[in-house]
Amino acid sequence: MTILVLGHIKTAPGDAARIKDLLVAHVARVEQEEGCELYAFSFDVADPDVIRIAERWTTEDALAAHGHAEHQKAFGRALRDLGIVDMSVKTWEGSFSRTLMGD
Secondary structure (H helix, E strand, O other): OEEEEEEEEEOOOOOHHHHHHHHHHHHHHHOOOOOEEEEEEEEOOOOOOEEEEEEEEOOHHHHHHHHHOHHHHHHHHHHHHOOOOEEEEEEEEEOOOOOOOOO
C-alpha cells in the first residue's frame, strides 16, 4: 500500500522564498532514499508564505526510515531555526484509483 504525505509550512511574511535553496537541496537528497516515489515542495499561488508538501512512499517502513535519517533531522532543525509560523504534515494510506487528466 502506498503511503501519501501532504502538508504545509507557513513562514513569516516574505520568508518562504528565502528557504528555496534549502528545499531544493533536501529534495535532491530525499529522492535517493529507498522507497521514495515522490518528494516535492511547492509555493502556494494564493499565499506566498505557504509551502505545500507532497510525498509518496512505497511502505510505512520506508517513511519511518526517512524520518530517522540524519539529513531529515538536520532539515527539521534548519526549519526551526528559520522561525516557521505553522507546519502540518499528515499521512494517508492509498492506492491508485484512476487518471483524471493527461497520461
